[in-house]
Structures are given as structure tokens and as C-alpha cells.
Amino acid sequence: MRRFVVLLTVVLLAACNTQIDQSTSPSAVVGTYELRVYGGRSLPTVVSTDAGGVTEVLSGELVIGSDNTWSETRTYRLTGAGTTQTASFVYSGSWTYERDQAAMLFNMPALQTQFTGVAAGGSVTLSMSDGSTVVYSH
Numbered sequence: 211m212r213r214f215v216v217l218l219t220v221v222l223l224a225a226c227n228t229q230i231d232q233s234t235s236p237s238a239v240v241g242t243y244e245l246r247v248y249g250g251r252s253l254p255t256v257v258s259t260d261a262g263g264v265t266e267v268l269s270g271e272l273v274i275g276s277d278n279t280w281s282e283t284r285t286y287r288l289t290g291a292g293t294t295q296t297a298s299f300v301y302s303g304s305w306t307y308e309r310d311q312a313a314m315l316f317n318m319p320a321l322q323t324q325f326t327g328v329a330a331g332g333s334v335t336l337s338m339s340d341g342s343t344v345v346y347s348h
Contacts, residue, residue, distance in 0.1 A: 243348060244270070245344060253270075255267055264290065269285045284299055
């Protein structure tokens with residue numbers, strides 16, 4: 211019985227390691243992803259409410275390039291005082307892959323900040339510098 215448990219453990223660890231290596235390898239994460247979740251909520255979602263009105267995230271796209279560049283576009287809607295406006299913002303920078311942690315590090319030089327991400331199973335989960343978590347998927 212003990213041999214069986216040891217063998218099963220080795221097989222499971224090998225399977226997990228293979229899955230992590232394949233799903234988070236730098237070549238596997240390259241692509242275009244759609245924003246699905248912002249701050250734990252599906253889109254569209256309210257991100258702030260104040261005297262100026264209500265701000266919502268409507269959509270977003272993350273493009274991870276094979277040349278270690280990335281760009282992110284998010285579209286917001288501001289509703290207040292009987293008016294509604296939409297605006298899109300584009301952010302970009304470079305990314306590196308931290309193989310030991312199976313994580314990605316995104317650099318955003320324009321704002322002099324960094325944030326981390328994990329790619330697995332066709333999704334990229336970003337931990338933003340403001341504390342929010344966003345999920346992009348194919």
C-alpha cells in the first residue's frame with residue numbers, strides 16, 4: 211500500500227508540474243485576452259461612486275506580445291448630472307516571466323509601477339498596484 215501511495219504522489223506531482231510548465235510558459239501566454247472580471251465582479255461593474263457620478267468598467271483587452279511587450283485597453287463609463295460619457299485608456303509596457311514562481315511581472319514605465327500576474331488555463335489574473343484583481347481570458 212505504501213508503494214502505491216508513493217507512486218501516486220510522484221505521478222500527481224509530475225502531472226501538476228507538466229500542467230504548470232505548459233500553461234504558463236512564456237510562449238503559451240502570448241495572445242489577446244478579454245477582460246471578464248474586475249475586483250471580483252463580472253463586467254460591466256461599478257468601480258466608484260462619488261459626487262461626480264458613477265464610474266463603471268465596461269470592457270477591456272490585454273495583449274501579451276512575444277517580444278515581451280504588453281498593452282491593456284480599458285473602457286469606462288461615467289454617469290452623472292444627467293450625462294453619460296465613455297472613455298478608453300491604454301496602458302503598455304514590458305513583461306517578464308518568473309519561472310520559479312510561475313508568475314509574470316508587468317512593468318509600466320509611464321506610471322513608474324509594476325504589477326504581477328499568473329497565467330493558467332487560458333486566463334491571466336493580474337494583481338494591480340492599487341490592490342484590485344482583474345481576470346482576462348481567451
